Amino acid sequence: MPRLDAITLKQLRTLNAVASQGSLTAAAAKIGQTIPAIHSQIKNLERAIGMPVLLRPPVSGRMELTAEGTEMLLAAKRIEGILSMAGDQIRARASGKIGHVTISVVSTSKYFAPNLVRILSLGDAEVRIALRVGNRESVISDLDEGRCDLAIMGRPPRVPMVQSIPLGAHPHGVILPPDHPFAQEDGFDPALLVQETFISREEGSGTRVLMQRFFDRFEEGPVAHIVEMESNETIKQAVRAGLGIALLSLHTVHEELEQGRLALLRGPGLPIVRHWYLVWPAQVERSIAAKRIAESIDALSGTFLPGAVSG
Template sequence: MRLDALTLKQMRALLAVVETGSLTLAAESLHQTPPAIHSQIKNLESAAGQSLLQRAADGSGFHATQAGQEMVIAAQRIEAVLSHAARQIAAISQGRSGHVVLGTVSTAKYFAPRLVRLLQDRIPDVEITLRVANRSETIAALDRGDYDLAIMGRPPRNALARAVPLGPHPHGVVLPPDHPLAGQDGYDTAALLRETFLSREDGSGTRILMQRFIERLAEGHAPRMVVMPSNETIKQAVLAGLGIAFLSLHTVHDEVQAGRLVLLRGMGLPVMRHWYMIPGTPDATSISMATKRCAEEIEALGGVYLPKLTG
């Protein structure tokens, strides 16, 4: 493989074709012509020594070969590094000491804005951008290098060694106030498992924890489950009486405090986990000073930004 023959233009052409599945659409997105995109792909394949794209079996468009997928990952990381450099240069030109992209899983959006506000007070010369995504998207962004720091409840295996615990992350079952199980000091397992559980999508950290909780109650039992796309939709569905839900209790803080939702009490509840902070790079020497300062301030806050449940 001739690395000296690779160009940024070729890598961006490959990304555009993989993202759109089409030479024509890739050309439009990059404001070039289809022949120019085709030429760049061919030159890139020549430098790589093998094909990077192939047509779909049904002829609907192009997708990456196995080698192409590796090149796409490399291209995404290059773009992330360049974007990071651009943000740092822009921050410096504005008289700031740097820029930090803080990524969080969607469950953390209930406290992340407060955290950012506290950070702005403590390190006003550092510009902070908050990005919120689901768990799988957050992990992918970390792998690409899109985030300088990330906050999530269950770190991926390849980040366990550098994950820093920030504070408790309780999970539990939430019910409407008039539910038969509400207000009790315990619960009947059989009655609970007859309920319809409103759940996040497959792969969600909350759903994985919910499934473990249910398996501990009755191994092999699968209660009726309805999948919904967000915590907000699930909360509204519980309020409407469509079922009950196993959620991060930080996502239902306001509703519980207002008495619109109540917590199921009994054996194994709440399920306690932790929030973690993960640096965007495993190499501590490559972390910017702005990112290091931001991470230190988040640790120093000691989780004061996390919702406190009293209901």
């Protein structure tokens, strides 16, 4: 039977170092330990759980985790996340606050999240608020590993278990250079649209999936030519330069559309409306500060979203 009471934080941190570096030697250099010390920590961890945590390559190559090692690594990351959050809470209280709240947001929301934090901070000076920005995968990891109190994202994940409330509409549309022929029309021909060069985020990104679903509705088939770019900002500049067109969150191009620097494709099925959600782990008791900030965000009724009409 596993002896979980024999597992130490040092053992888990050593496992994390080996998993990230791929070898005992590299792990020792990373955390400033000797190779025998690293080996000893791993052996003690394996004795405690009664199973190997690493698959050692026969000659050379990267060490990989066993299924048990993967479970221990996830536990290590969750513990580190909880400890980091505890440190934030202690520092906030030491400075006279009632608590600290970390909000993790997907990168698309960076167009409104900083302003939201400003609104929240002005409305509740007793809570210190921090913002983490990443892709959907990293936000889900933050929720799973205890690195955030709240998250703002699109569709809530199935794993980990979360609770959520809708914050407001999140429209997506096809953006064009202002002088594009489609910009002057009130509709579009799908057969012509699929022949356009589309500039898109990487495979698996939220907007890429949404674009593929949009074109699945047409008999003409998928887009003929896709150029991948790494950020919404780069995509916007590429569209303005006439390199192609793109399906993007309209919250990322709100100013450009208002100022006429970009145009919007009009026609059936557009814009595509999704929703923003406020999300938090279902199985973790929220702090008083986190509950207060969540209630404040909910009370704003989405007025912080680009293009929203307040009051």
